[in-house]
Amino acid sequence: MTDVNPPTAAIHVSKLHKYFDKLEVLKGIDFQVDAGQVVCVIGPSGSGKSTLLRCVNRLEEPTSGQILVEGIDITDPETDLEQVRTRIGMVFQQFNLFPHMTVLQNLCIAQRTVKRRSKAEAIEIARATLAKVGLAEKEAAYPAHLSGGQQQRVAIARALSMDPDMMLFDEPTSALDPELVGDVLEIMKQLAAEGMTMMVVTHEMGFAREVGDKLVFMDGGVIVEEGDPREVLANPRHERTRAFLSKVL
Amino acid sequence: MKRSTKRRARQGGLYVVLAAVVVFLALSLDWTKIHDNFWAPGLGGNWHDFIFTGLKNTVVFTAIAFAGGLVLALVLALMKLSPVAPYRWIATIYIEIFRGLPALVTILLMAFAVPIAFGWHVPGGAIGAGLVGLILVAGAYMAETLRAGLQAVPKGQAEAARSLGMGPARTLIHIVIPQAIRIVIPPLTNEFVLLVKDTSLLSFAGAAIGQRELTNVARDFMTSGDTAGTGTSLTQVAILYLIISLPLTRLVAWLEKRQQRAR
Numbered sequence: 001m002t003d004v005n006p007p008t009a010a011i012h013v014s015k016l017h018k019y020f021d022k023l024e025v026l027k028g029i030d031f032q033v034d035a036g037q038v039v040c041v042i043g044p045s046g047s048g049k050s051t052l053l054r055c056v057n058r059l060e061e062p063t064s065g066q067i068l069v070e071g072i073d074i075t076d077p078e079t080d081l082e083q084v085r086t087r088i089g090m091v092f093q094q095f096n097l098f099p100h101m102t103v104l105q106n107l108c109i110a111q112r113t114v115k116r117r118s119k120a121e122a123i124e125i126a127r128a129t130l131a132k133v134g135l136a137e138k139e140a141a142y143p144a145h146l147s148g149g150q151q152q153r154v155a156i157a158r159a160l161s162m163d164p165d166m167m168l169f170d171e172p173t174s175a176l177d178p179e180l181v182g183d184v185l186e187i188m189k190q191l192a193a194e195g196m197t198m199m200v201v202t203h204e205m206g207f208a209r210e211v212g213d214k215l216v217f218m219d220g221g222v223i224v225e226e227g228d229p230r231e232v233l234a235n236p237r238h239e240r241t242r243a244f245l246s247k248v249l
Numbered sequence: 250m251k252r253s254t255k256r257r258a259r260q261g262g263l264y265v266v267l268a269a270v271v272v273f274l275a276l277s278l279d280w281t282k283i284h285d286n287f288w289a290p291g292l293g294g295n296w297h298d299f300i301f302t303g304l305k306n307t308v309v310f311t312a313i314a315f316a317g318g319l320v321l322a323l324v325l326a327l328m329k330l331s332p333v334a335p336y337r338w339i340a341t342i343y344i345e346i347f348r349g350l351p352a353l354v355t356i357l358l359m360a361f362a363v364p365i366a367f368g369w370h371v372p373g374g375a376i377g378a379g380l381v382g383l384i385l386v387a388g389a390y391m392a393e394t395l396r397a398g399l400q401a402v403p404k405g406q407a408e409a410a411r412s413l414g415m416g417p418a419r420t421l422i423h424i425v426i427p428q429a430i431r432i433v434i435p436p437l438t439n440e441f442v443l444l445v446k447d448t449s450l451l452s453f454a455g456a457a458i459g460q461r462e463l464t465n466v467a468r469d470f471m472t473s474g475d476t477a478g479t480g481t482s483l484t485q486v487a488i489l490y491l492i493i494s495l496p497l498t499r500l501v502a503w504l505e506k507r508q509q510r511a512r
Contacts, residue, residue: 059408059411082414082416083414085411085413086414088412089412090412090413092405092408094403094405096403096405096406096408096409097409098406098409098410098424098428099428100431109413109415109423109424110410110413110414110415113415113423114413114415114419115414155409158413159412159413162413162414
């Protein structure tokens with residue numbers, strides 16, 4: 001291991017600690033996602049996996065440690081956080097579409113105000129990404145009139161319309177009815193196939209096995225085990241990993 | 250006796266009592282005296298001119314107090330939600346003081362003491378300064394309404410905007426405030442009705458003839474003209490207030506019902 005921090009690392013986390021008041025939820029995380037890699041993070045609730053993901057675009061403030069996104073230290077107060085965030089798309093468990101805007105407006109607002117794209121250009125890109133997630137005909141609808149699966153696909157399109165270099169997924173299918181999960185996973189598979197760098201907190205072991213380049217198992221604020229998804233899922237080395245997998249598989 | 254028969258008998262008794270009270274009052278009251286004090290003839294030919302000016306001023310004062318109060322309230326609400334502690338303290342102290350004082354005391358202090366003490370020249374003189382007092386009070390009440398509205402917008406909304414690279418100000422303007430407005434429209438309409446009525450307090454602020462609102466005009470006609478010493482002018486003004494406020498309170502009820510259904 002001579003090259004622990006190659007310039008290609010999309011996300012590089014070292015010695016990350018995070019406290020909520022006195023509760024330590026991340027206890028020294030070292031973690032890396034290479035460009036083009038799909039990394040799935042699994043673990044029981046309260047393991048710190050969502051907090052780790054949210055630290056990567058600093059929706060959570062790390063208590064100590066360093067996070068590099070494409071080599072830029074986002075824990076440095078001098079860093080232009082808004083600029084870095086435009087390169088990181090994020091998809092939430094609860095979709096978080098803007099309910100007072102149509103689907104098209106949801107996709108255009110950040111393009112217009114942050115990327116300063118012209119209205120025509122923003123709409124053109126929005127329509128292209130909507131077509132990509134199979135919802136071109138829904139551009140005039142309000143989020144309340146869409147199913148959960150459609151809302152999540154719009155949320156993915158909203159993130160993609162900013163041309164991010166990488167995507168963070170925070171349990172993207174956990175709030176969906178079972179019959180709607182497949183459509184969302186299909187979009188994510190397609191993205192992975194196109195070479196998108198992805199960090200996915202998920203309970204979908206099938207997705208992790210099929211699409212993931214690396215699987216990370218977290219428990220109690222530490223990374224217990226990581227490796228090739230097929231390998232980790234078939235032959236977990238740690239007792240805690242085995243115990244968790246026996247419950248979810 | 251069967252239970253339902255008993256209940257009907259008891260209800261019948263209540264109707265009898267009610268009818269007896271109404272008949273007693275109708276016979277015992279001095280209707281001429283009541284008529285002469287609430288609805289005496291002879292308000293004079295210029296009454297309609299004055300009442301029209303008064304109505305116009307009531308509407309204008311309400312609009313100014315509401316608009317000014319709303320801007321002030323938004324600043325106070327954002328201060329109350331600020332991560333910087335002293336801003337929160339200042340906003341809290343302000344809101345507690347102006348909600349704790351009677352509105353009339355604030356208006357009188359503004360109208361008669363503050364401009365002289367600080368050497369301020371407020372447009373409109375005493376009534377203008379009194380109106381500033383009403384704005385200060387309205388701002389304190391509406392600040393709490395707006396704060397609650399801003400906090401009612403789910404945290405994930407701001408997080409989604411921030412994750413798209415939008416800054417704090419843009420997030421507030423494009424994402425949080427538009428959603429908060431929907432939440433606060435019914436309570437703000439309520440505040441508006443309260444303000445319509447509270448403009449009557451400005452009748453104590455010493456207004457020139459053309460600056461008087463409804464209550465002030467009514468008070469003039471209680472001390473001069475053929476209806477002096479009676480409540481006739483007040484009765485007419487009271488009816489005007491009800492014509493303004495009743496539809497608005499019905500509107501609030503309708504808005505609240507619609508919002509509950511939307512959830």
